[in-house]
Amino acid sequence: MDSDEEPIPEEKRSGSTVTTLFDDGPIPDAEPFVLSESKPQSASETVRQSGLAYSAGIVLFASVAFMLVIGWGADLLFGSSPWGLVSGLVLGALIGFVQFFRITSQIFKK
16 A cells, blocks of 8 residues: 555445445445346356367367378478478368368357
8 A cells, every 4th residue: 555545444445335436425235237138058068068169179280280291291202392281281271270160160059
């Protein structure tokens, strides 16, 4: 606490009422605002969504890595370095993103 600040009196620090910044007086406790009427999801639905999100990330990484290895093998086989690696990377990224969006579109389906 800085030396120029006044300490807050004990009656304003605790209690069941809230004081405003300009000290207009106490505000009685009220019901919290309800922003939406949505119900919490079941545990099984949460697990399903988590599993789909986890698998989407794995599919994206695995498709890029797999096609990168295939492109590297094509470079070794045909001697076309670095074009097999580059094409494998691009093709893996395309396949990965298509699969990623396909899986993530199912997360919020019921």
